[in-house]
Amino acid sequence: MKRNILTVGRQFGSGGRTIAKTVAERLGIPYYDKEIVEKVALETGFSEEYIEQIGEHARGKSVWSYAFSNPGVPGVMGGMSASDFLWVIQRKVILDLAEKGPCVIVGRCADQILKDREDVLRVFIHASDEFRAERIVRLYGESESKPEKRLADKDAKRRAHYKHYTGEEWGNSLNYHLCLDSGVIGIEKCAEYIVSVMKDE
């Protein structure tokens, strides 16, 4: 069966985003990333920076903490955390985008949000710490934290966020159709395999 929609979960620094973009280009279908942030910003009134920051990370932080530091925010929902509020809106945005037609969506628990659709291919990309540490320093530069710590922190946040909102273990192979170690298989080859499965060649 041909798949129309690709979701890509990924460890930080594994090249999942690059692979997802490459697949979208080769299949000639939209790659949603910035669009999701823009749509969520439009619906919530949150800034795009804030959505980027907590969209896959935070949980349980009170929406008041945002509202107090950003007084212009409309429609604060009593008692709901900013993260829960974002989850509700982001989930709706992703369901709507999938309805529009073939596309590629990275992260944001899209694999679980769209799990009832039979035309979705769910992929997870990961790699060794060594491969990812070298890659993030090369692409994003040095920072105060050691690369290994940056990887561990970001992965821990994604894992906690995924568990909190889906109840599932992030990176459990049973939740994906294809899990690839991009360090061993190669980023280009990962894209090739995914394109081949999407096309059902």
Place this chain on the structure above:
Amino acid sequence: MKRNILTVGRQFGSGGRTIAKTVAERLGIPYYDKEIVEKVALETGFSEEYIEQIGEHARGKSVWSYAFSNPGVPGVMGGMSASDFLWVIQRKVILDLAEKGPCVIVGRCADQILKDREDVLRVFIHASDEFRAERIVRLYGESESKPEKRLADKDAKRRAHYKHYTGEEWGNSLNYHLCLDSGVIGIEKCAEYIVSVMKDE
């Protein structure tokens, strides 16, 4: 980097064994299955049937329970369970086979036993319950238990065995280089991808 050794973990009924055999044939390298059981039988004095039965399943069962019902067994180890005893011997057999040269090994926690070798490709094959239920009834016939129960029982045993002896979660994508849903990707296509990665084409 070219990989010499392939380990294949698999859910019951997913076609992992078929895929492993196909890859071994195409690469012209040995596929170890019966040989492991024979070697373990030779080293332990256990019957091949008994090894097949508990080699990937049981844990903690006292070696005495075997010895009492099979009075000829030599060298019973005081207090060690039959399963622990088998683990020690089976692990050594797998390490020795890997030393001999390129090969394919299915199950038996070989991925973890050989994890320090850099020439090993670790693969996990899984599929939906529907796909596997249809397949086991077609291949192995009906039994008293419903197919869904047979799948759940066997997977639970493999998961517990893997956790007990390796400390790792069975099917966690981070422990494998390639995890494939054989129902979605297709058994033939799974074999093709694995051959391609092994050859580093």
